[in-house]
Amino acid sequence: MATQHSRSAARIMMAPAVFLLLVWMLVPLCMTLWFSVRDFRPLRGGDLGFVGLENFGRFVSSSAFWPAVATTLVIVGGVLLISIVLGVMLAILLDQPMWGQGVVRILVIAPFFVMPTVSALVWKNMFMDPVNGVFSYIWQFFGADPVVWLSEMPVFSIIMIVSWQWLPFATLILLTAIQSLDSEQLEAAEMDGAGPLSRFGFITLPHLSRAITIVILIQTIFLLAVFAEIFVTTGGAFGTRTLTYLIYQRVLESQNVGLGSAGGVYAIILANIVAIFLMRIVGKNLDK
Amino acid sequence: MGRITLDKVRKAFGDVEVIPPLDLTIDDGEFVVFVGPSGCGKSTLLRLIAGLEDVSGGQIRIDGNDATMVPPAKRGLAMVFQSYALYPHMSVRKNIAFPMRMAGIDQAEQDRRIESAAKALNLTDYLDRRPGQLSGGQRQRVAIGRAIVREPAAFLFDEPLSNLDAALRHGMRLEISELHKRLDTTMIYVTHDQVEAMTMADKIVVLQAGVIEQVGSPLELYRKPRNAFVAGFIGSPTMNMLTGEDAAKRGADTIGIRPEHVTISTTDGTWKGTVGVAEHLGSDTFLHIHPDSDPSKTMTVRVDGEFTAHHGDTVWLTPQEEHIHKFDAQGLRIK
Ligand SMILES: Nc1ncnc2c1ncn2[C@@H]1O[C@H](COP(=O)(O)OP(=O)(O)O)[C@@H](O)[C@H]1O
Ligand SMILES: [Mg+2]
Helix, strand or coil: CCCHHHHHHHHHHHHHHHHHHHHHHHHHHHHHHHHHCEEEECCCCEEEEECCCHHHHHHHHCCCHHHHHHHHHHHHHHHHHHHHHHHHHHHHHHHCCCCCHHHHHHHHHHHHHCCHHHHHHHHHHHHCCCCCCHHHHHHHHCCCCCCCHHHHCHHHHHHHHHHHHHHHHHHHHHHHHHHCCCHHHHHHHHHCCCCHHHHHHHHHHHHHHHHHHHHHHHHHHHHCCCCHHHHHHCCCCCCCCCHHHHHHHHHHHCCCHHHHHHHHHHHHHHHHHHHHHHHHHHHHHHHC | CCCEEEEEEEEEECCEEEEEEEEEEECCCCEEEEECCCCCCHHHHHHHHHCCCCCCEEEEEECCEECCCCCHHHHCEEEECCCCCCCCCCCHHHHHHHHHHHHCCCHHHHHHHHHHHHHHCCCHHHCCCCHHHCCHHHHHHHHHHHHHCCCCCEEEEECCCCCCCHHHHHHHHHHHHHHHHHHCCEEEEEECCHHHHHHHCCEEEEEECCEEEEEECHHHHHHCCCEHHHHHHCCCCCCEEEECHHHHHCCCCEEEECHHHEEEECCCCCEEEEEEEEEECCCEEEEEEEECCCCCCCEEEEEECCCCCCCCCEEEEEECHHHCEEECCCCEECC
């Protein structure tokens, strides 16, 4: 099959797609790098020329920077914790033989296909609304005062919304991992006197460790970029301004493209560090 | 201590009855082999004894106590699985220690048992490796080590050698037999390989479709198979079965004669035939002979390695009358 001729034909046919991908990726990247070293304010004088690394310094020294980093870490960490703990539990549940397994699995995956903006709006207006939300009805049913979710516990609310979106992804990956666990290992442990909890701790969890790492890394890359959920709920208020949101505010609200681009470059570097770990682990997985 | 009694034990998966009610007694210290073709329910029977499957009916007694509802860990049995079922993320030492750790045995005693098991199984140099870094034979030994340290009332083996190559299999066969002699503990061993059954067992249980066809010592089964199925299953190469005139003459529906009980001659005998394939093992030769009366049939004859015969040679075969097995229309042995 792989003769010289067929290989060069394949290359020619792949070329347009590769070219498109490269342009798609490289043009915005180069523009970000270019703007990050310029003082570019579209509404206040336009491109004011080359400023070196000044934008990078100003971005990290602004008073909003460290709180944004902290918020980002809390949101990423919170979502990871919830989606992995619940993901493991759901995966174990879905692995049990039961009636209608196929349908249940599809239902569990469904939230992943809902657009972030839509799901955030649904949560905001149908669940968390202090007057008409489902939660407020539940609170009132028990005689409690409804919680004003998005202003009383804004970060937690966002964590909840984003976790709901990412739980299916974690569940799916962990479910495939659980299904690959050799049942004889569990039976051997059972005969060796390990109860259900010991079997989970000594056999299932170590077996899942690699899948959990992969979920953590993939989700981290995407969670660092969470935006729509914040935009349509709190708009960055009440301490929900993440790094991504800060960049957005610098570019669009303060109209300082240079400063925002510098923040963007930081984000690129951060995401790449995570990606390197991810590649290493996935690569090791494939070698085995 | 390890006397296991099965009393009308029955197993069905849904509507399919895999094991019809079955009685069996395994005495303390016995090496019992369950043998039978694939899918006949050997593993299921073993798993019922282990407690990994629930019985659909009947009673399992271990040392006289009803163990039917006792969970696997409490039955005092240790199992070696076909896939070894080692814990891949634990070192060999941790693997072997696992059942003791679960039982809460103190560290000094754990170390002592690991040490002695490792020495007995030639694993001392590998204690700190992971299972993934071991060969098939070594993994098998780790699995056995993990079973030994529990000091169980009985060992259960489910086709433990089927993942090993032929040379290793022979070695492990001897090791397991030796282990049995040394520990003097009850062992139940499942295999589809009648050679393993013949060479290792004190007592063989031949199963077919969940039914016990015969229970007996290897030589009893070889000399007095209860029916045509056992006769065909035990012994290698398999017994020659003849029907028709030869059988009717001896008052049977089918007669069987083992390849080693046929005398061959180049000049005269009972049946005339043509040599087909000759399998030379060195010490012995297995000749596949097509009788002239029906050339589509094949009879196997075991001859001395020195005997020379070539494809197409004409030979004469004579069965040793005292070794002929007679079976009636139901396949049962005629006394
Ligand atoms: N969990 C199960 N569910 C349904 N049928 C099963 C199950 N386990 C085994 N069987 C059936 O029981 C029969 C005996 O299986 P098994 O005991 O594994 O045979 P063996 O070990 O002798 O090859 C087979 O026909 C198999 O399909
Ligand atoms: Mg089996």
